[in-house]
Amino acid sequence: MNPYDADTHPGPYLVVEVLRVGDVSVPALAQGPGEPLHQAATRVIEAAAALDKRHESVLDAVQRSQRLLDGIGRGEVGRAQVSYALLRTTLTELGDVLAQQDRAYSQLVEYLSAYRQLASSPEPVQRATNKSHGQDEKTRPDRDDDWAIAGQRGLVALEAVAAGGVRFRHNAIGEDQYISRDKAQPQAPAIFPQTVQRLVADGLLHQDTTENVYRPGQLLSLTSQGEVALRDGRATTSRVSAALGRTTTQTTSGTLADSAAAPAARTPLAALRSR
Numbered sequence: 001m002n003p004y005d006a007d008t009h010p011g012p013y014l015v016v017e018v019l020r021v022g023d024v025s026v027p028a029l030a031q032g033p034g035e036p037l038h039q040a041a042t043r044v045i046e047a048a049a050a051l052d053k054r055h056e057s058v059l060d061a062v063q064r065s066q067r068l069l070d071g072i073g074r075g076e077v078g079r080a081q082v083s084y085a086l087l088r089t090t091l092t093e094l095g096d097v098l099a100q101q102d103r104a105y106s107q108l109v110e111y112l113s114a115y116r117q118l119a120s121s122p123e124p125v126q127r128a129t130n131k132s133h134g135q136d137e138k139t140r141p142d143r144d145d146d147w148a149i150a151g152q153r154g155l156v157a158l159e160a161v162a163a164g165g166v167r168f169r170h171n172a173i174g175e176d177q178y179i180s181r182d183k184a185q186p187q188a189p190a191i192f193p194q195t196v197q198r199l200v201a202d203g204l205l206h207q208d209t210t211e212n213v214y215r216p217g218q219l220l221s222l223t224s225q226g227e228v229a230l231r232d233g234r235a236t237t238s239r240v241s242a243a244l245g246r247t248t249t250q251t252t253s254g255t256l257a258d259s260a261a262a263p264a265a266r267t268p269l270a271a272l273r274s275r
Contacts, residue, residue: 010055011048011108018112024048029115036147036194040115043176047108054101061094107171110178113190148194155233156189157199158226167217168196168207180217196220204229 003022004013012024021028029041068087148154160166165182177193199205204226208219222230 008055009052010105011051014051014105014108015044015048015112019044019116037115037118040111040118043111044108044115046176047104047111051101051104051108054097054104057097058094058101061090061097065090065094103171106180107176107178110180110190114178114192117190118192145194145198148192148198152189153192153195154199154204155230155237157191157195158204158222158230158233160188160191161205161220161226162222162230166191166220167211168193168213168220169215169217170213199226 002013002016004016004024006013015021015024019029024045026038026041026045029044030038032038065087068090072084072087157166160181167180167182169178169180170176171178179191179193179196181188196205196207200207200220202225203223206221206223206226208221211218
């Protein structure tokens with residue numbers, strides 16, 4: 001049973017509903033400060049608190065509007081002109097706080113999605129090492145963000161950008177970075193801002209810095225290198241899927257499936273990592 005009331009604490013209520021946790025706190029969601037999962041958990045908790053704060057602002061604005069409407073509804077027209085002016089001001093404020101609440105809600109949903117994807121990742125969400133990425137892979141000694149493109153994260157980001165409408169944004173509430181899509185896709189995989197930053201740094205994505213990073217956000221697009229990497233990633237994934245499709249459920253074929261799946265964890269953007 002959810003210990004939080006959706007009418008008074010919508011932020012923690014949503015966290016419990018989505019993550020199925022009893023304690024809405026960073027220690028309950030992650031351990032090891034400094035690790036990606038801990039950072040993701042921190043963003044979730046902060047976004048939940050921000051949503052509660054915006055919700056309180058909405059309730060205050062609604063109550064003020066209701067008092068004015070009640071007076072006008074009772075026929076108290078002696079001060080109607082003043083009341084109407086106050087009502088216009090109050091309704092404008094209500095619209096503003098509702099928009100802020102909507103952005104806070106969307107932010108929390110984004111962070112919850114990112115946390116869930118990171119928590120369920122089959123790969124350790126730790127700083128990349130030669131061991132975790134394969135002994136034959138070359139890693140840059142000054143890089144500690146290889147986790148951002150591990151598994152399918154890089155390919156997912158490239159595919160989303162290729163579809164259009166993906167933007168790099170900052171949250172005005174806490175200056176947190178996040179990725180938004182012009183067309184909401186609830187079931188779409190989350191894209192981490194660190195993944196986008198890595199792809200931009202490696203020349204695979206272009207970030208339009210002429211646009212406002214808060215609203216509407218800076219539009220992302222593929223570079224020529226990014227288009228090549230996307231084609232290579234899709235081709236490799238298709239080959240691996242075809243190889244797995246030819247296997248059977250027998251024990252011997254299960255061994256073949258394991259051997260075929262091994263490159264799958266490394267294939268997306270392999271060229272990017274080997275540079």
